[in-house]
Amino acid sequence: MIRSFDGIIAAAAQAPPRTVVCPDPGPGELAVLAEAARRGIARPWCIGGAAAPPGAPFRFDPEEDPRAAVRRALEAVKGGGADVLMEGRGPGEAFLEALGDPREGLGVKGSVMSHVSVYPLLKTERLILVTDTYINNRPDLARKQQILANALSLARRLGWEVPKVAVLAAIEQVNPGIPSTVDAAVLSKMGERGQFGRAVVEGPIDIDCALSATAAQRKGLKSAVTGDVDIYVVPDGDTGCLLAEALVFFGRMETIGCVLGGVAPAVLNLPYVEEKNRLAAVALACLAAGKGGGNG
Amino acid sequence: MIRCLGDFERLAREKGPKRMAVLAPEDEEFMLAVKRSWELGYIEPVLVGDGERIVRAAAKVGFDTSPFTLIAAEGHQAISDLGIGMLFDGELPIAGKGQIPTSYIYRSIIRREAKAASGMTVSVVTFWEIPGLDHLVVMTDTGVNINPDLKAKREIVRNAVFVYHLLGFPRPKVAVLSGRRPGGGPMASYDDYLALREAAQAGEFGDCEVVEATSFTEIFLGGRGGRVVKEEIDDGRLPHILLVPCLDTGNIICKLDFFLDVNRSSLVATSRGPVCIPARSDFSDSIVQQIAMCVVLADRMGKEGE
Numbered sequence: 001m002i003r004s005f006d007g008i009i010a011a012a013a014q015a016p017p018r019t020v021v022c023p024d025p026g027p028g029e030l031a032v033l034a035e036a037a038r039r040g041i042a043r044p045w046c047i048g049g050a051a052a053p054p055g056a057p058f059r060f061d062p063e064e065d066p067r068a069a070v071r072r073a074l075e076a077v078k079g080g081g082a083d084v085l086m087e088g089r090g091p092g093e094a095f096l097e098a099l100g101d102p103r104e105g106l107g108v109k110g111s112v113m114s115h116v117s118v119y120p121l122l123k124t125e126r127l128i129l130v131t132d133t134y135i136n137n138r139p140d141l142a143r144k145q146q147i148l149a150n151a152l153s154l155a156r157r158l159g160w161e162v163p164k165v166a167v168l169a170a171i172e173q174v175n176p177g178i179p180s181t182v183d184a185a186v187l188s189k190m191g192e193r194g195q196f197g198r199a200v201v202e203g204p205i206d207i208d209c210a211l212s213a214t215a216a217q218r219k220g221l222k223s224a225v226t227g228d229v230d231i232y233v234v235p236d237g238d239t240g241c242l243l244a245e246a247l248v249f250f251g252r253m254e255t256i257g258c259v260l261g262g263v264a265p266a267v268l269n270l271p272y273v274e275e276k277n278r279l280a281a282v283a284l285a286c287l288a289a290g291k292g293g294g295n296g
Numbered sequence: 297m298i299r300c301l302g303d304f305e306r307l308a309r310e311k312g313p314k315r316m317a318v319l320a321p322e323d324e325e326f327m328l329a330v331k332r333s334w335e336l337g338y339i340e341p342v343l344v345g346d347g348e349r350i351v352r353a354a355a356k357v358g359f360d361t362s363p364f365t366l367i368a369a370e371g372h373q374a375i376s377d378l379g380i381g382m383l384f385d386g387e388l389p390i391a392g393k394g395q396i397p398t399s400y401i402y403r404s405i406i407r408r409e410a411k412a413a414s415g416m417t418v419s420v421v422t423f424w425e426i427p428g429l430d431h432l433v434v435m436t437d438t439g440v441n442i443n444p445d446l447k448a449k450r451e452i453v454r455n456a457v458f459v460y461h462l463l464g465f466p467r468p469k470v471a472v473l474s475g476r477r478p479g480g481g482p483m484a485s486y487d488d489y490l491a492l493r494e495a496a497q498a499g500e501f502g503d504c505e506v507v508e509a510t511s512f513t514e515i516f517l518g519g520r521g522g523r524v525v526k527e528e529i530d531d532g533r534l535p536h537i538l539l540v541p542c543l544d545t546g547n548i549i550c551k552l553d554f555f556l557d558v559n560r561s562s563l564v565a566t567s568r569g570p571v572c573i574p575a576r577s578d579f580s581d582s583i584v585q586q587i588a589m590c591v592v593l594a595d596r597m598g599k600e601g602e
Binding site: 091092093094095096097100134135137168169170171173175177178180206207208209211212214215216218219234235236237238239240241242243245246247248249250251252254271272273274275 | 323325397399426442473474475476477478479480481483485511512513515516517520521522523524525526529540541542543544545546547548549551552554555556558575576577
C-alpha cells in the first residue's frame with residue numbers, strides 16, 4: 001500500500017518504464033524527465049521545446065510550433081507509441097483544449113476524463129485523493145460516476161484495497177433543492193450495491209463530517225468513512241479547482257495529480273504543484289498507465 | 297479596526313450584555329457556550345424551545361437558567377419563527393441558534409425580510425481568522441443561496457462589504473472566486489466576476505475594490521505563470537472578502553477549519569440585526585466566539601441605524 005510521494009516514485013521505478021511524451025518542454029520539464037529516465041521510471045520523448053541537453057539519453061523530435069507539438073504528442077499517445085502525456089511549457093489553454101478535443105483529444109467513447117489530485121496528510125503518513133479538480137465544469141450524475149471510477153482505479157493502483165469515499169456536498173442531508181446532495185446519495189447507493197467494486201461510498205456528506213468523526217457524531221451521522229476518508233469527490237468544477245488550491249495555499253499541503261479516463265494518463269503543468277514534486281507527478285501517471293497506455 | 301476574533305471578545309465585554317434569543321439550546325455544547333457568554337458579560341439569554349430539554353441541558357453544564365426568560369415552543373420551525381420574530385419586532389438585538397438545522401432559521405429570516413419589504417437577500421458571512429494575518433477573511437455566501445445568479449451575488453457582495461465596513465475597514469478588497477482555468481471553457485462564475493468588478497468600479501457596493509484575481513493561484517502567485525514554494529506562501533496577499541461561486545464551494549471551503557490552523561465564525565446580517573448561526577458540529581469555544589462577534593456587530597449595526 002503506497003502512502004507517500006516517495007512510495008509512488010519507488011513503485012514506478014520498480015515497474016517497467018513508460019514512454020512519456022512531452023510537447024514543447026521547457027528546462028523544468030527536461031530536468032524532471034531526465035531524472036525520471038535516470039530512475040528507470042520513464043522513457044522520455046520530447047517534441048519541440050527547449051534545446052536538448054547534450055548527451056540527453058532520450059528522444060527529441062524538432063517542432064517549431066508549440067500547438068503542432070501538442071497535436072503530435074496526442075497522436076503519439078493515441079497511436080500507442082507513448083504511455084503518458086505530459087504538459088510542457090506551452091500555453092495551458094492550448095494543451096487543455098487539445099486534450100478535450102472530441103476528435104483529436106485523449107477521450108475514449110463512453111468514458112469521462114477527470115483530474116485526480118493527490119495530497120500527503122501532514123500528521124500521518126497517508127495519501128488522500130480529491131477529484132475532479134480540473135476537467136469537468138458541471139458534471140451530471142453519469143459523469144460523476146465515471147469520475148469516481150477513475151479515482152478508484154488510481155486508488156487500486158496505489159494498493160488501497162477498500163477505499164473510503166466521501167461524496168461531498170454542502171450538507172449531509174438529501175435535499176432535492178441542492179442537486180449535489182441527490183447525486184451524492186445516488187452514488188452512495190451505487191456503492192452500496194457494489195457498482196464500484198470494493199469501496200465504501202458515503203454521500204452526501206459535508207466536509208466537517210468527512211474530516212471529523214466527532215463532528216459527524218454531533219450531527220448524528222453514522223458512517224464508516226467519517227474522519228477516515230481516502231477519496232473526496234467534489235460536486236463541480238468551481239469547487240474542485242478552488243478546493244485543490246485551498247489545500248495548498250491555506251493548508252500548506254503538497255500535491256501532485258494526473259488526468260485519468262482517457263486513452264492514457266496525462267500530467268498537467270499546474271502552478272500549485274511544487275517543482276520538487278513534479279517527478280512524483282510523472283511517476284504517478286506512469287503507475288496509472290496500464291498496458292498499451294490506457295489507465296485501465 | 298477589528299482585526300482578529302479576539303477583538304470581538306474584548307469589545308463584547310464592553311458592549312454587553314445584550315439580550316439574545318437563543319433558539320433550542322438543547323445540547324450541552326451549546327448550553328455551555330450560552331453559560332460562558334453570560335458569565336463573560338456578552339449576553340442575557342432569552343431561551344426559546346422545549347423547556348424540559350433546555351433545563352436538562354443546562355443542569356448538565358451546571359447553569360442555573362431560573363433568572364432568565366424561557367419561552368416554551370415546540371418544533372424547529374415554530375421555535376425559529378418565534379426567535380427571529382422577536383429580532384425583527386425589535387424586542388432584542390440578536391438571535392442565535394442552538395441544535396436546530398440552519399435551514400429553519402434561514403426560512404424564518406427570509407419570510408421576515410419579505411414581510412418587512414427590506415429588499416435584502418439573506419446571505420451568510422463566515423469569518424476566518426488565520427494566524428499571523430492582520431485582518432479577518434470573510435467568505436460568503438456560505439449558507440443560504442444554493443446557486444446564486446448575478447443579481448443575488450450583487451446583494452451578497454453588498455452584505456459582506458457592509459459587514460466589513462462595520463469592522464472599521466473603509467475600503468475592503470473583494471475577490472470574486474471562480475474555478476475558471478485556461479482552456480476549461482466558459483464558467484458563469486467568471487462572467488459574474490467581470491460584471492461584479494464593473495459594478496464595484498461604478499460604486500454599486502459602497503467603497504470597496506474587486507481585485508483582479510479569481511483563484512487562489514492568482515491571489516497568492518499573482519497569476520498562473522509562477523510556481524508555488526510552500527515556505528514562501530504569503531497570507532498577506534489575501535483580500536478581505538472572498539465571494540464563493542455557490543453554496544457547495546462555500547460550505548466545503550469555509551469548513552476546512554476542521555483541518556487547518558484557522559478559527560471560523562459565521563453570522564447572518566439581517567436588516568434588523570445579526571443572527572448567530574454556529575454549525576451543529578461546532579464546539580463551545582467557537583460558539584462563544586461567534587456570540588461575541590454578534591454582540592459587537594449588533595452594537596455597531598444599532599449605531600448605523602441611529
